[in-house]
Amino acid sequence: MKSYARVLVMGYGVIGKRVADAVVLQDDMKLVGVGDVSSDWRIKLAQKKGINVYAVGNDAKEKMEKSGIKVEDTVESLLKSGAVDIVVDATPKDIGARNKETLYKKYGVNAIFQGGEKAEIVDVSFIAQRNYREALGKKFIRVVSCNTTAIGRVIGGLHEKIGIKKARVSIIRRAVDVWESHSTGIMNTVVPESSIPSHHGPDVKTVVKNLNIVTMAFKGSHNLFHMHSGFIEFNRPISKDEVLNVLNAEPRVSLIAYKDGLMGLNSVFELSRDLNRPRGDLYEVPVWSDLMKVEDNELYLIWATGNESIVVPESIDAIRASLEIEEEPEKSIQKTDKTLNITKSLY
Amino acid sequence: MKSYARVLVMGYGVIGKRVADAVVLQDDMKLVGVGDVSSDWRIKLAQKKGINVYAVGNDAKEKMEKSGIKVEDTVESLLKSGAVDIVVDATPKDIGARNKETLYKKYGVNAIFQGGEKAEIVDVSFIAQRNYREALGKKFIRVVSCNTTAIGRVIGGLHEKIGIKKARVSIIRRAVDVWESHSTGIMNTVVPESSIPSHHGPDVKTVVKNLNIVTMAFKGSHNLFHMHSGFIEFNRPISKDEVLNVLNAEPRVSLIAYKDGLMGLNSVFELSRDLNRPRGDLYEVPVWSDLMKVEDNELYLIWATGNESIVVPESIDAIRASLEIEEEPEKSIQKTDKTLNITKSLY
Structure with a gap:
């Protein structure tokens, strides 16, 4: 059990840079630095912001230094020195698994992985409001992906409090992240998974273990946020008020209204930019309260997912759980939410 | 009961122009002409193709003539003359309802309306393979919309032959039609209905009356075709073979495979263009046979919908049913399909 976490963020990409900024805001965490292999504008901007930069391997160190980046040391030397308690690994898929073997286990540091990694490589998969206690003291934790996190937040509470017979969810994913300009984008089509x-x-189910759920997913021709439609069948008849009460009590879930002009992912994105947060991020899962319909045992529900940012508060909570800095889930969640200005009522 | 239909197509837009071309191909129909109010390239091209043009009202006639279009007469005079047995009304939403009162009832002609019109204005809503017989001799028939037609074709057969307990369908619609360049398009977003x-x-349910179904719909940032995901729960356990057998027996439903490179709406669109049909149209509903999963009582299924064209064969069949030119559904469907080169096996 620790009272303080010295954190290295590995991979300064879409998730990593956001987690790094969030770590800086915590009074029980210190950002030791970021580890990367890149020499592009992102790492240069990190350095300009005063973040220490570490290189993964000597080759990368040399290349980064050649491009004008001041590299403190290699990640390996840093971890060896004992100056890091925990790594948040936000590297691309499968690299985290490799880093676990070659770096984190070797030097005895805990690590938080992202949803791209397989559940098998960690001790526990994680959504703060669902299974924080299960993650207490665990060396390797996986924060599940943005879509999975959103589903866990929205459906998990309904399952715990009312009891879901079967959830059916159809997901329209963003095709690429905003920064990407290479070949994975799509145009004027919809592509099924x-x-x-x-x-x-x-x-x-790696987090909400007894949930009966099936999902189908599609890529849409857009790069801002995901859209989910849920057909959620309960074990008994429900009322809309009951659903709203559960969602209102759920952290990081915010009700929004179509009649207030929030008519699509674009307007939700614009709202999120108006909240004056770094990068216009949206950490909450916005659920349309007036696009909700209840019929007997079943709820039809629509929510959006800010793919770049909703796992950021989860990563912060995962650090606290792993190092047992805080044993009470509510306390960690509240602390994280306060520092990130996460709110139940977005407007 | 007639052996021959003299057809006027009202509204030479996305649907109207396709129906007009399809009417010309039938040996038991004659295209008298098209009625419109527009003077743009579309009507000029119709005329160039040898189609007689009629104007809705004297004002439109004058304007059209000024722009160089040879107008045979007004639609009113044409209908009064008794030279038309049936109108296929493909005018924008609600104009069909008005035309019914001011023109078709007045001059005693039958009419086929499109899915934009309300079910209440007609004697029967129509999907050929579901309720052709119900439409026999009916004066006013509504061919349901493209999405509804697709659902009726894919799910209707499964319901008739196996028995659906509840169908849940999530639809990703195209935002606009290809020709549209005005304000209803969307970009980089997903917008829920x-x-x-x-x-x-x-x-x-206006066609498949005892079907328990709920749908949610979204506009995507694309203009080619719709994408449907269906969670289809049956009254009893089913097998994939059983589902494939039903879909194979269903007219105007074609199985396609993701593993054959048909990985999204775009590649289905490209396939449809390779079929050498007018405008690259796709009249069949393509269903992914290898994106299909059966679990106990439930089927998860994905299909695309060619929004511009799938109601065209329906409109032709509706003409035959309304005028009782053909009493056997299968015979009308087969005849239509032969003329339009509709096939079970697209490739």
Whole structure:
């Protein structure tokens, strides 16, 4: 059990840079630095912001220094020195698993992985409001992906409090992240994920273990946020008020209204930019309260998912759980939410 | 009962122009002409193709003539003359309802309306393979919309032959039609339909009356085709083979495979263009046979919908049913399909 976490963020990409900024805001954490292999504008901007930069390997160190970046040391030397308690690994898929073997286990540091990694490589998959206690003291924790996190937040509470018989969710994903300009983008089409169910359903079950859920997923021709439609069948008849009460009590879930002009992912994105947060990020899952319909045992529900940012508060909570800095889930969640200005009522 | 239909197509837009071309191909129909109010390139091209043009009202006639179009007469005079047995009304939403009162009832001609019109204005809503017989001799028939037609074709057969307990369908619609360049397009977003269930579910029930179905719909940032994901729960356990058998027996439903490179709406669109049909149209509903999953009582299924063209064969069949040119559904469907080169196996 620690009272303080010295954190290294590995991979300064979409998630990593956001986690790094969030770590800086915590009074029980210190950002030791970021580890990367890149020499592009992102790392240069990190350095300009005063963040220490570490290189993964000597080759990368040399290249980064050649491009004018001041590299403190290699990540390996840093970890060896004992100056890091925990790593948040936000590197691309599968690299985290490799880093676990070659770096984190070797030097005895805890690590938080992202949803791109397999559940098998960690001790526990994690959504703060669902299974924080299960993650207490665990060396390797995986924060599940943005879509899985959103489903876990929205559906998990309904399952705990009312009891879901079966959830069916169809997901329209963003095609690429905003910064990407390479070949994975799509235009003027909709592309189904190649397996049914999509990986999200099984992934939610790594956290909400007894949930009966099936998901189908599609890529849409857009790069801002995901859209989810849920057909959620309960074990008994429910009322809309009951659903609203559960969602209102759920952290990091915010009700929004179509009648207030929030008519699509674009207007939700604009709202999130108006909240004056870094990068216009949206950490909450916005659920349309007036696009909700209840019929007997079943709820039809629509929510959006800020793919770049909703796992950021989860990563912060995962650090506290792993190092047992805080044993009470509510306390960690509240602390994180306060520092990131996360709110139940967005407007 | 007639052996021959003299057809006027009202509204030479996305649907109207396709129906007009399809009417010309039938040996039991004659295209008298098209009625419109527009003077743009579309009407000029119709005329160039040898189609007689009629104007809705004297004002439109004058304007059209000024722009160089040879107008045969007004639609009113044409209908009065008794030279038309049936009108296919493909005018924008609600104009069909007005035309019914001011023109078709007045001059005693039958009419086929499109899915934009309300079910209440007609004697029967129509999907050929579902309720052709119900439409026999009916004066006013509504061919349901493209999405509704697709659902009716794919799910209707499964319901008739196996028995659906509840169908849940999430639809990603195209934002606009290809030709449109005005304000209804969307970019880089996904926009939910403002009501749950979307109108498609109730609309299917106007044809498949005892089907328990709920639909949610979204506009995507694309203009080619719709994408449907169906969670289809049956009254009993089913097998994939059973589902494939039903879909194979269903007219105007074609199985396609993701593993054959048909990985999204775009590649389905490209396939449809390679079929060498007018405008690259796709009249069949393509269903992914390898994105299909069966679990106990439930089927997860994905299909695309060619929004511009799938109601064209329906409109042709509706003409035959209304005028009782053909009493056997299969015979009309086969005849239409032969003329349009509709096939079970697209490749």
